[in-house]
Amino acid sequence: MTCQTQLNVPVALTIAGSDSGGGAGIQADLKTFAFHCVHGTSALTCVTAQNTQGVSRVDALPPEAVVAQIEAVVSDIGVQATKTGMLLNQEIIQAVATQVKILGLDNLVVDPVMVSRTGAQLIDDSAVQCLRDVLMPLAAIVTPNRYEAQILSGLAIHTLEDMQAAAQCIHQLGVTAVLVKGGGMTGSLRGVDVWFDGQELSTLKTEQVETHHTHGTGCTLSSAITANLAQGKDLGSAVRCAKDYVTTALNYALDMGQGTGPVGHFFPLLRS
Template sequence: MSIAKIPVAMTIAGSDSGGGAGIQADLRTFAFHKVHGTCAITCITAQNTLGVERVDALPPEAVVAQMEAVVKDIGVQATKTGMLLNQEIIAAVAAQVQALQLVNLVVDPVMVSRTGAQLIDDDAIATLKTALIPHATVLTPNRYEAQMLSNLEIQTLEDMQTAAQRIYQLGAKAVLVKGGGLQGDRRSVDVWFGGQQLETLTAETVDTSNTHGTGCTLSAAIAANLALGHEPLTATRRAKAYVTEALKYALAIGQGQGPVGHFFPLLVNSQWSA
């Protein structure tokens, strides 16, 4: 009996000690989609549901070594980047994306938090724009990142559509501007632009304060679906549906903002079900 080779995805991102975002969220998302998850860790954070207490960057050489080790032996069908933290790591990752000929690259820019706080410095942002984004199959900025990348204040759906088209000019094959930073029902509306096709993607709005890791989870789910062979827009629609269901089973843990329920099928009809 022949056994089909399992798809493999790689996440290049930071570690979240609280388990809600970053590498931890990405690997759980890959597993949910029956995709084998591999990783290259860029930084280690000390954080919990209340916030980040410390961040330690790995040397760029260590990040590169992890990428090379995975690709030369296992191979990957899709890759996502998350928190790259600084200019040196971004430049190193971008160079390896080219050297290793990585395909199906999902770039979650992780430049600005969902509350509007800038997370990396201006030099790192410049390198992200010129060195990494042009290689992206799908780029997934949140509202504030989209504002920075498009030089446009985003308040409305029309603003999101204009921003997506402007950001596309940076070289990504497709741009998904996320509406999570907006108010009311607009939080669940995202805008996709792939050069020709401008789509408004909607979903049920889930009323929960436990939303930690949604951006990481969405980009990881897109990568997983790309690894499974779906074309980018279908992969994005499927990923959005997954995140919506995971939000319905978000975890009320800790004293702050808990994570989404990545393993929600195990929570259905369980003692922890909402």
């Protein structure tokens, strides 16, 4: 006898790079989607050789290959929400933006991966401009870290007031909502995020988790927002639920490798 269980589950698409260490990028996104009972699909933009100590090599895929992956998923399976992570160069960013418009991809979460949490710029200036001018206006929400928010707003960010001003400046670029992340801040502002949607300016706080193992938190937050949007939550609820998920995952961060370990995406299995 053949037993078939038919489940109608939401689908999310991540367009991002691969992390061979499994802590960030596509790997973190798919783990996060699975935790939220959302079927995860992917379009790979680049392959990285990396571990808990850093990245040693990055190879970009041709834009045509990225487009083919997106078309293959959307034409057959369909998606309820999409996120972008590391897009690497101007050509890939332009190709992705074109597909978002042609295919009508709603609930777009743009994690503008351009600067690491330590402040190192990861993509060149032409790619930054393309991301800002072409892709971000298509987004439901943009989730820059402190250093990315500085580039996008042109403001130095040291205080909560700076974060709020940056969120308002970035909103003027045409995005629906902005979440300036405080993971790169210090002291009492570490982990404090600022939300702005053109009307509501809010400070979102969760408990501070004392751990060195924070690899993949940005990818995980944006993919959790995406998963919640795919489930039908409104944008504000999706963000709050995603922050709670990341905070709990940080409480179960994995001490592995010789550097910065990943958060515990599957923390229910780690609980004793």
